Amino acid sequence: MSLQGKVALVTGAAQGLGKGFAEILLKNGAKVALLDINEAVGKDLKSAFDKEYGPDSTVFLKCDVKSDDQFKEAFEAAIKKFHKIDIVCNNAGIVDEKDWERALATNLGGVIRGTYLALSYMKKQNGGHGGVIINVASMAGILPLLTAPIYTATKHGVLGFSRAISDLSRVCNFGVRINTLCPSFAETAILSSMYSADTVKDIPSLQEMNRKIINTVGILDVSVVAEAFLQLATDESKNGSALMVTKKHTGDIPFPKVSEDLANLSSMLPL
């Protein structure tokens, strides 16, 4: 699928991976609605993008993904500006092991809200013309990160929700592909939480353990994760994929698609 003339909406777009996703979309000819809770950083990024891609290629919309109202208003403002939406990336996420309800509402709640809103605008049954949703989980959606159990739970939730809703979208012919991105550690501000009291509380040995984990698995460049994101957006054979991105390998996690072949269900369960 060519991105020329397509319209995308990215949450948590002001910095880090979201900024990388927005930039690769712009480089490939899409227009992008940049949503973020951080207005100052988001507006600075919009100004930088204006110089490179022209002022009509992006819009910055202040939006907290924890708020139904703000999220809906942002979708409406994006459609008012660009007249349609083809691609939605639910990327905003935080680490907060102390206020676990905030972490859950942001990481999992934000993805669920964003996915339902995207479907309501894009699915064919509502008069939409289809599209693609990319939800950002993490390798911590597949493996446990012992220093961040709440974060791990939210990302397992993102992956589970995305797999189920993508099966539903496929079986019900919504015309919307839904894929999940599962990166390992990448070079962004969120990594500082690996060494902060919010994550490791007052157990210094866990900080050392985090250092060892990161030294062992390495840190990805944002551009590598952005290329993987681009695959999920443009490759129309990717529908219900969960793409893992590590220093060694980028590839689909080989989950079975049970909804397409219920006949193999019993062989997958210990019944």
Ligand SMILES: NC(=O)C1=CN([C@@H]2O[C@H](COP(=O)(O)OP(=O)(O)OC[C@H]3O[C@@H](n4cnc5c(N)ncnc54)[C@H](O)[C@@H]3O)[C@@H](O)[C@H]2O)C=CC1
């Ligand atoms: N950097 C990494 O090592 C990895 C990050 N991820 C995930 O990638 C996503 C992006 O993270 P990074 O770019 O690394 O972090 P980051 O901290 O650099 O960027 C996160 C962005 O989300 C925004 N944000 C936070 N709460 C928000 C809210 N309630 N509403 C709207 N925007 C909000 C922030 O203002 C910020 O611009 C997150 O979901 C994270 O869990 C996944 C795997 C690895």
Ligand SMILES: CCCCCC(=O)/C=C/C=C\C/C=C\C/C=C\CCCC(=O)O
């Ligand atoms: C709490 C900080 C979160 C940082 C962002 C993030 O989501 C990073 C996740 C990376 C991996 C998490 C999963 C398990 C950790 C253990 C081994 C990692 C093996 C992955 C690999 O690269 O081979």
